[in-house]
Amino acid sequence: MAMRGATRSSPARGRPRRGAYHHGRLREALIAGAIDLLSTRGTQGLTLREAARKAGVSHSAPYRHFANKESLLAAVSEDGFRRLIDAGITAAAGERDPARKLRVVGISYVRFAAENPALFRLMFGAEVSGERHPSLREQARRGFSLLGSAVAEAQAAGVLRAGSPVELAMPIWVLAHGLAMLTIDRQVPAELREQVAIEPLADWLMSVLLAGLDAGGRFTH
Numbered sequence: 552m553a554m555r556g557a558t559r560s561s562p563a564r565g566r567p568r569r570g571a572y573h574h575g576r577l578r579e580a581l582i583a584g585a586i587d588l589l590s591t592r593g594t595q596g597l598t599l600r601e602a603a604r605k606a607g608v609s610h611s612a613p614y615r616h617f618a619n620k621e622s623l624l625a626a627v628s629e630d631g632f633r634r635l636i637d638a639g640i641t642a643a644a645g646e647r648d649p650a651r652k653l654r655v656v657g658i659s660y661v662r663f664a665a666e667n668p669a670l671f672r673l674m675f676g677a678e679v680s681g682e683r684h685p686s687l688r689e690q691a692r693r694g695f696s697l698l699g700s701a702v703a704e705a706q707a708a709g710v711l712r713a714g715s716p717v718e719l720a721m722p723i724w725v726l727a728h729g730l731a732m733l734t735i736d737r738q739v740p741a742e743l744r745e746q747v748a749i750e751p752l753a754d755w756l757m758s759v760l761l762a763g764l765d766a767g768g769r770f771t772h
Contacts, residue, residue: 581603582626583605585623585624586631624673632687633690635674650705650711653702657723662749665749
């Protein structure tokens with residue numbers, strides 16, 4: 552969701568096996584290797600040299616696609632947004648009820664963060680600026696548009712109050728993003744963690760918020 556936006560998230564189709572370079576797919580292999588490094592070493596331990604080692608290519612090979620570390624991080628972040636968007640689309644695909652669709656999109660967002668904490672932090676952190684990387688900015692915009700479309704669909708069905716879809720999408724995104732960050736930073740209160748798993752908690756919080764945006768009392772807990 553600006554985002555810079557329920558089924559288990561998974562890598563995009565066609566992504567090479569991590570650590571395995573296939574001829575003609577150097578860029579994808581480097582990104583996959585960088586994601587592995589990110590999850591184990593963080594951004595400080597992610598370098599072009601180490602990404603090349605993961606992909607099984609020479610230290611100079613990454614420069615065919617990435618001018619520096621920042622450009623590699625931007626590509627990793629962009630890939631993360633694609634995966635986040637795919638997770639939301641997949642989650643919503645089986646839902647015909649517009650109200651429920653909004654909730655599962657939010658749940659998929661929190662799940663993605665919980666499963667990919669280092670990647671999620673990079674996507675929404677200050678280390679890579681979308682202003683310097685237009686394709687990254689576009690993927691973030693697409694993520695928020697996914698939520699805006701779900702809001703507009705709920706409005707058209709009469710289950711969400713009238714108004715700007717963008718304005719109504721904002722509190723939904725803020726709630727999902729806030730819970731995602733609390734989850735990956737292990738800041739969810741212990742009494743909640745002990746009583747409710749994170750996805751049911753996300754579902755309940757979404758229902759509480761959406762009840763306040765309801766057009767006719769049809770959002771229920």
